[in-house]
Amino acid sequence: MKRIGVVGAGTMGTGVAQLFASGGHEVVLVDVVASALDRAREEIARGVRLMPLLRPAEPRRDPGEVTGRIRFTTDLEELRAADCVVENVTEKWEVKRPLYADLDRICPPGAVLGVNTSAMPITRIASLTGRPADVVGAHFMNPAPLKPTVEVIRGFHTSDGTVERFRALLAGVGKGCVVVGDSPGFVTNRVMMLTVNEAMFLLREGVASAGDVDRLFKECFGHAMGPLETADLIGLDTVLYSLEVLYDDLNESKYRPCPLLRTMVDAGLLGRKSGRGFHSYEEVR
Amino acid sequence: MTDAERETVRAFISRHVHDLKVGDDEDLFATGYVNSLFAVQLVMWIERTFDVPLEGTDLDFANIRSVSAIGAFVDRKREALAGGGGWTST
Numbered sequence: 001m002k003r004i005g006v007v008g009a010g011t012m013g014t015g016v017a018q019l020f021a022s023g024g025h026e027v028v029l030v031d032v033v034a035s036a037l038d039r040a041r042e043e044i045a046r047g048v049r050l051m052p053l054l055r056p057a058e059p060r061r062d063p064g065e066v067t068g069r070i071r072f073t074t075d076l077e078e079l080r081a082a083d084c085v086v087e088n089v090t091e092k093w094e095v096k097r098p099l100y101a102d103l104d105r106i107c108p109p110g111a112v113l114g115v116n117t118s119a120m121p122i123t124r125i126a127s128l129t130g131r132p133a134d135v136v137g138a139h140f141m142n143p144a145p146l147k148p149t150v151e152v153i154r155g156f157h158t159s160d161g162t163v164e165r166f167r168a169l170l171a172g173v174g175k176g177c178v179v180v181g182d183s184p185g186f187v188t189n190r191v192m193m194l195t196v197n198e199a200m201f202l203l204r205e206g207v208a209s210a211g212d213v214d215r216l217f218k219e220c221f222g223h224a225m226g227p228l229e230t231a232d233l234i235g236l237d238t239v240l241y242s243l244e245v246l247y248d249d250l251n252e253s254k255y256r257p258c259p260l261l262r263t264m265v266d267a268g269l270l271g272r273k274s275g276r277g278f279h280s281y282e283e284v285r
Numbered sequence: 286m287t288d289a290e291r292e293t294v295r296a297f298i299s300r301h302v303h304d305l306k307v308g309d310d311e312d313l314f315a316t317g318y319v320n321s322l323f324a325v326q327l328v329m330w331i332e333r334t335f336d337v338p339l340e341g342t343d344l345d346f347a348n349i350r351s352v353s354a355i356g357a358f359v360d361r362k363r364e365a366l367a368g369g370g371g372w373t374s375t
Contacts, residue, residue, distance in 0.1 A: 050328060053344040054321050060341075146321065224320050233322075281326075 001112070001169050002026060005082035007099065009033075009040040009072075011235065011273055012116055013088035015144030018044040021069040022051075022061055022145065023173030028071045028078050037072040044070065047145060054146060079106050084169060086114040086138050091241035096120065100128035112166050114138030115153075118234070119185045119193070119242040121249065122155035132157035136166050139186060142233055151188050152177040184249035185242065192230070193242050193255065199227035200258035203278070210278040228278035231261075232271035240265050286356040290335070294352050297330060309352040324349065331355060337362040 002025060006017045009031035017029045017040065031037050045063040052060050071078065079085055085107055089095050096117075103113060113135045115125050126132035137153025150170055154163055163179060170177050180187050199213050208216075214226020231239050240261050247255040264270075264277065271277030286294075291309075298307055302318040313319050319327075327349050328339055337359055339348075348358040 046329075049340070050325050050344060053324055053328060053346065056345070143322070 001083035003082050005079040005085035008088035009036040014040040014043050016086050018047050019145045021066045030073055030076055041067055076102055084112040086116055088116040104129040112162055116140050118189050119245040121184050122153045122182050126155045133159040134162050136162050149176045152179045153182055153186050155182050185246050196227045196231040197258050200260050204260040232277035235273055236270045236277050237265050286359050291356050294355050312350050335359045
């Protein structure tokens with residue numbers, strides 16, 4: 001698969017575009033907002049430039065060469081030649097639904113449609129298309145170019161061929177995958193969202209500070225990041241939308257979003273991407 | 286690097302390790318205080334704060350491993366920028 005479409009130039013879409021362009025693919029990155037595409041171009045160039053620091057063993061790549069393989073566009077029609085599309089738009093059904101009708105119309109027959117979502121069931125997304133066998137869950141972790149493994153989700157109708165083609169595509173850019181069945185939140189976020197939500201309740205109840213909650217997970221459990229830092233990295237809006245999907249779909253009260261989370265999202269404190277969440281990132285942006 | 290600049294580096298790092306005191310020669314990455322995302326932020330902060338662009342072989346953990354390493358690295362970069370490689374018009 002040579003030509004990769006990436007829809008959504010937010011944090012995840014930008015990382016996914018960097019990953020495939022660095023791996024030599026031609027990429028079309030689509031967003032409805034032109035300024036998001038400008039930001040994505042800058043972030044990808046910076047990400048490629050700094051990669052030797054994080055992955056010294058990998059060959060050094062020229063930032064201009066990598067961004068040169070990406071076509072940045074607001075026109076979804078440019079996906080008509082894509083062999084595979086990875087969709088990374090906001091975790092809201094009303095945003096995803098019309099988009100999949102368009103992707104179904106535009107993308108060539110047989111193209112793999114990868115759904116990068118934190119929580120939405122793949123089978124339900126696939127039902128928005130006339131080709132559910134070609135739709136597969138592609139749950140990339142942030143930062144996408146650095147994480148070694150992708151959670152791949154098989155929807156009810158996803159064909160073996162689709163899973164294999166997507167697995168091969170990932171392997172070609174150095175990524176492994178773990179294939180799991182379909183469920184809201186899949187494996188990772190069924191567990192992770194409960195953890196970050198409970199950490200927020202602990203903070204709200206005054207049991208511990210944000211710094212101390214995270215420090216316990218890092219220094220006692222050896223995690224690279226504490227749950228509140230993880231929530232900041234994911235984006236608090238995405239965490240809230242994911243919890244809402246889990247709460248609605250599983251009808252389990254344990255997924256009730258912490259009111260503090262809702263307040264922070266309303267206040268525009270979205271984590272790293274906005275400069276402030278449970279921790280401050282303003283001076284390092 | 287001046288003492289004041291060194292203090293700026295200490296203060297920046299300290300804010301990101303839960304206000305713990307970090308020794309000048311302490312290895313930030315070996316201690317597990319910070320992760321790779323912080324390394325990227327640190328590089329960008331060094332570039333901006335000390336106006337030294339990092340490229341090529343500069344992008345090495347050895348250059349940002351500790352407060353002392355950052356100080357020595359910034360000094361080397363400044364010398365290189367002030368010294369060779371430039372030209373002046375007449």
